[in-house]
Amino acid sequence: MRNSVGLVGWRGMVGSVLMERMEKENDFSSFNPVFFSTSQIHEEGPTFNGKYYGNLKNAYDIDILKELDIIVTCQGSEYTNKIYYKLRKSGWKGYWIDAASYLRMKKESVIVLDPINLSAIHQAIDNNCKTFIGGNCTVSLMLLSLGGLFSKKLIDWMTVSTYQAASGSGASHMVELLMQMNAVCKGISSDLKNPAKSILKIEKKINKISLSDGFPTNCFHVPLVGNLIPWIDVKTEDGRSKEEWKIQSEANKILLSKKNIPIDGLCVRIGSLRCHSQSFVIKLKKDISLSEIEKILSHHNRWTRLIPNDVDATIKNLTPLSVTGTLFTPVGRVRKLNIGKKYISAFTVGDQLLWGAAEPLRRMLKILVNQKLD
Numbered sequence: 001m002r003n004s005v006g007l008v009g010w011r012g013m014v015g016s017v018l019m020e021r022m023e024k025e026n027d028f029s030s031f032n033p034v035f036f037s038t039s040q041i042h043e044e045g046p047t048f049n050g051k052y053y054g055n056l057k058n059a060y061d062i063d064i065l066k067e068l069d070i071i072v073t074c075q076g077s078e079y080t081n082k083i084y085y086k087l088r089k090s091g092w093k094g095y096w097i098d099a100a101s102y103l104r105m106k107k108e109s110v111i112v113l114d115p116i117n118l119s120a121i122h123q124a125i126d127n128n129c130k131t132f133i134g135g136n137c138t139v140s141l142m143l144l145s146l147g148g149l150f151s152k153k154l155i156d157w158m159t160v161s162t163y164q165a166a167s168g169s170g171a172s173h174m175v176e177l178l179m180q181m182n183a184v185c186k187g188i189s190s191d192l193k194n195p196a197k198s199i200l201k202i203e204k205k206i207n208k209i210s211l212s213d214g215f216p217t218n219c220f221h222v223p224l225v226g227n228l229i230p231w232i233d234v235k236t237e238d239g240r241s242k243e244e245w246k247i248q249s250e251a252n253k254i255l256l257s258k259k260n261i262p263i264d265g266l267c268v269r270i271g272s273l274r275c276h277s278q279s280f281v282i283k284l285k286k287d288i289s290l291s292e293i294e295k296i297l298s299h300h301n302r303w304t305r306l307i308p309n310d311v312d313a314t315i316k317n318l319t320p321l322s323v324t325g326t327l328f329t330p331v332g333r334v335r336k337l338n339i340g341k342k343y344i345s346a347f348t349v350g351d352q353l354l355w356g357a358a359e360p361l362r363r364m365l366k367i368l369v370n371q372k373l374d
């Protein structure tokens, strides 16, 4: 019998990317989807692969949710917090698959990233685990790109510097970045018509526009265009941002590390749209040749591409623009550092809405409905 699967948060940014992938891979044919909303209850539901799925159900109605075998939610932590325990308390024993961070570090949950922890996922299912959560986007993209080094247990410790896209903070933030771009462009459009105009005069004007009162900064609080923000999420007690705290905690939970691999770094918001980039300094446990490292990195999974450490390949293939909308997690700038023979650098880029959010959930659902992974 086909499972009934509730889809909550499918209208949002992460949810839409998930629906796009499911439609492309014809996933809807292998279960009975039921579509929910917190705000559009009884409104017309969606049509996917030519099939209409009826009116939207109330995402807060425990009695309806209780009837489902599996619930997939991209609605966010607030919704999870409101509904998850209520539903469990009602006696519901179904599978909960979630993009939000709320349940990630709880004992009862497994963080899903099947190219890295498929056997742990299967083991958890055998052990009656019912709660499967997608990881933080930077963590998932880091583990995928460096999967070979992690699986061969070659990493002693590492540091990360992130360059995170506006999409990580939500659709309204992306819109604000575009509005900021628009405001700057409007303000200097006449100057750009005169190539002889001093660039420093234009630059001064941009600064003035960006710092003016009417400049759109409701979401980011400061300009992001022509700027960067070296802080993501709230401050934790030890001076890290919560985004920085997640790197070591979530990565080691996914890896089932007996002894934590120390991973730390700084997370920075930049003005790219939906790809996160990360720069790594890695201390290996032993001195191995660059060619061996490259082989290990490129052979680990079919989404990781090794980009040769040269100018042309890097600027064409290791950028947010070249990766956006794809499932690839290329890794490049791999070279030995002059700090010592065991130290290497690497740089990766990944789509924060695909492998960073939607794809691990889609694949987890496939595992549960007994479909072969693509």
Ligand SMILES: NC(=O)C1=CN([C@@H]2O[C@H](COP(=O)(O)OP(=O)(O)OC[C@H]3O[C@@H](n4cnc5c(N)ncnc54)[C@H](OP(=O)(O)O)[C@@H]3O)[C@@H](O)[C@H]2O)C=CC1
Binding pocket: 008, 009, 010, 011, 012, 013, 014, 015, 036, 037, 038, 039, 040, 059, 074, 075, 076, 077, 099, 100, 101, 134, 135, 136, 137, 138, 167, 168, 169, 170, 171, 352, 356, 357
């Ligand atoms: N794992 C990761 O790295 C990531 C996880 N996330 C998680 O996913 C959650 C959702 O993020 P995101 O998709 O960016 O959130 P969105 O704000 O895009 O969507 C969330 C919900 O807002 C409601 N909504 C209201 N108005 C609209 C509208 N005009 N268009 C579409 N939806 C609308 C929808 O719910 P309704 O139909 O009920 O009104 C929708 O499901 C986050 O809170 C976070 O927890 C996000 C990014 C990355």
Ligand SMILES: N[C@@H](CC(=O)OP(=O)(O)O)C(=O)O
Binding pocket: 099, 100, 101, 135, 136, 137, 164, 165, 167, 168, 169, 232, 233, 243, 246
């Ligand atoms: N915090 C990430 C996106 C995100 O939603 O992360 P999480 O799923 O851990 O809350 C970013 O801002 O880029």
